[in-house]
Amino acid sequence: MAEHYAPGATRAAIWRRYLRFWGPRVVADVDDELRFHIEMRVRDYMQRGLSEGEARAATARRLGDLATQRAECLTITTRRERRMTRAQLVDALRQDVRFAFRTLGRQRGWTTVATLTLALGIGANTGVFSVVNSLLLHPLPYPHADRIAILFQEPTLGNQTGMNVMVSPRPSLVRQWRESARSFEDIEAYSTTDMTLVPERGEAASLHIASILPTLPTFAGKHVLIGRSFANADLTEGGHVAMLSEGLWRGRFGSEPGVIGRALSLDGSLYTVIGVMPAAFRLPASQQNATDVWLPLDMHNEHVGLMTTARLRPGVSYDAARRELDSITKRLDVSEGNRVGFRAKLVPPAQMVQFRDSLLLLTAAVTLVLLIACANVAHLMLARAATRHRELAIRGALGAGTGRLVRQLLTESLVLSAAGSVGGLVVGWLGLELLVALRPASLANLDEARMDTTTLLVTIALGVLTGLLFGLAGAIQSARQSTHESLKAGTLSTSHSRRQNRLRGLLVVSEIALSTMLLIGASLLVRSVIRLQTMDPGFRTEGMYGLSIILPEKAYATPAARHAFYAELVTRARTVPGVEMAMMAEGAPPMQNFLIGALQLEGQPAPPAGTTGFINYNGVEPYYFREMGIRLREGTTFSDTSEKSDQVMVNAGFARKYWPNGSAVGKRLRTVFNGQGEWRTIVGVVDNAFTSGLTMEASQPMLYVPYQGQFQPSLIVRVTAGTNAIAAVRSLMPQIDRHLPAPDVTNVEAAMRDSIAAPRFTMLLLAAFTLLALVLAAVGLYGVLAYAVAQRTREIGIRIALGASRRIIARAIIGQGVLLATGGIVFGLAGSFWATRFIDKMLYGVPRGDPVSFAAGTALLFATAMAACLVPMRRAVRVDPVIAMRAE
């Protein structure tokens, strides 16, 4: 067999390996091999004396056409090649990962800084995303929640409240919608109220009641725990059946199954308990109080306001559904002789979520933080790439291809970002716990925020994305470098370092720009909250309480009966020790009461038919202003408080809006609703006051009418600090009528404070994220300058040796920092001018272009940047020329 020894094998193998780079050439190889066999056979025959033609013919006879064998060889070899490629990849990956771990482990400090930066950036996002995911993406725990909309109506014209007003449709309209609208699978209506439970023994209690249609449990995809749910027959039989909530059943009724069939006394009427609904069964509105008792809804009672929720048929758009509802509404309005202009409004449940705008703002903020974190780690990668320059060059010279080196660096980034993601999950979880623990009482729905599989997947995706993002920067940079150059020169080539410095400068400038935007945004919110907190509410809140007085319709059917009760209540309240003041009003602050009707001033044409307006109003006693501490600017207070009184008072905002140049006193106006409305005369003008809460504009037009005790009025009391008077006042109601529960009490002072709790919470969170961003940006700037100083040690040494003063050196370093910071600030300011429009509606009393906030944000950023310059600068001026020049 020695004759087959191949002297050229090695050379060919190299050539072959080169070809391999372009992928296996299976077909050509198999064909070559078989052709070689044929040629050899032919040669053999010819050596035995056959002519070439004869030899070929003999070979063909002997071998056949070889097609089957060729195909077989191809299959086997292709299969083998594929398996080998896969094995090689896995092997290379394992090598890369092991190598990455070893390299990262060797530079513990570096790895810790990078991982921590990533963990903070990713963690902030994970935390905020958990909240967004739970609250905004899954606002309703109902089946097919994506097709659910809440139905309202909005006035087409003449809204004078300065707020986005949406009203619930009237029952007759909802009935018509339910019957005729084809855009929906189902339209659900419900109403809520509070009722008094009078048990056989023990104290009366006020319960949250929801009246629902028999179809709501199916709509919500929930079933009774025990007993049965409502049926249509329940209503025709008088509707005196009730379902208990799981909470009430477990608490008050001790989870007793025997509760079914028992009688429940609510507001003096008896209801038979037929079932218990699970705690997961909730009304389709997220901020509703937990319901205690469910009653069947009587849709023919026109006096209740209905909340309406509907599920669209698949494929029906909001717009098409709205048009259909409006056409149904129009038909009904015509037949009922209604001339008020409302159009339907479909609101996705997520839009009803409290804190929604803040969550969107915070999402934007944490995204910026993550970008800054990425830029920082990209820096770190670049700085490290520079120190590893020789290592990479040597590996390149030893045969590692560019692709291989880039892959190695990317693997390192991914390993790093995986560590960052794990850290991020921990940070996010801690952050979420902290967020829920610190939430203001008014944001109860934050408690529902959870981390789930989606959060986990998003975190992993973020990790991979960031890994690629910062990894690529370093990898491309390293791959570009010429191997030859780096090996030859002991130091970095100037062209390379200039290019790298430019990239690092760019990163730092974008970091500073993003931080500037965050800082200005945070400054605006801080200023806004400070304004809210220090704002004079316009009335004296100290010691003030509001008690909402609800009288059962049945027992107090006539106005006279109600008035007698209110008078008795006020009289008794004034005798309680510690009570400084007690009076009735239609509403107690912070409240939002509207008069519905289009405003018409005397001398002006009547508003067009169909115009609807909403005007803030309150019904008050003549001494209300004196007791509240709201100054009378002009005219007098009410002198006629009878039912026939035509007197009205307005706030300064009202007077200025409609009579900017003259006095409002003596002017006449009316509110027109359905073509009707009595003319009233303005007798006085009072100062603006934040009686609707601090986040509303005090200068919104406000009407005051004499108190009539019409709807559910409030008892306003002021008690001396440190007394227990309010408890005594609260117990007055059951004392007057033992069937009445003690009323709900609002601490006005605390409620006014609470009305700014949400903005303050948003501000605190944004400030925290901004601080994080600022620290990261400072670290980034510090890193760039420190690196520059280290790079230029030799040069600095020479300059000092040649007589350059330390001041000149310091100025050079600071100058570089100032340049970078200024660049970032300029871009950041430009970005802020554009981006602040998105937070405009979260600002109270501060314009979005507020120069103070812009200046403060810029100054703080600049100061931080200068602080970051200090250490590198000191290092530069302390360079010892002798040591610096001896090095290398």
Added chain:
Amino acid sequence: MNTSVEFLKGTLDLMVLKTLSWAPSHGYGIARWIEQCTGDVLQVEEGSLYPALHKLEERGLITAEWGISENNRRAKFYRLTAAGKKQLAASHDSWARFADAVFKVLKTAPTGR
């Protein structure tokens, strides 16, 4: 020997491994070697040699490398691997025992007749 072709298919692997145990060789060389050794008695069906070689390569018993042949042409050379050597030894023994057993049957005449 035409009747033995099926029987011999299983033994082709063994012969290839044995051939390669002397020295690396290309496919044609292997075919020629088996021909020369067995004379006209065993004629390898040349086409089936190549699928057999590729299968052995896939099983890791032999490896292949492209080289230059004695007449200066590009040819694929096969070489026995360590696993191939082990396999050869095992097959060799079992084949020898098998052949021995068959041979005994053929040689032994019944005694009881």
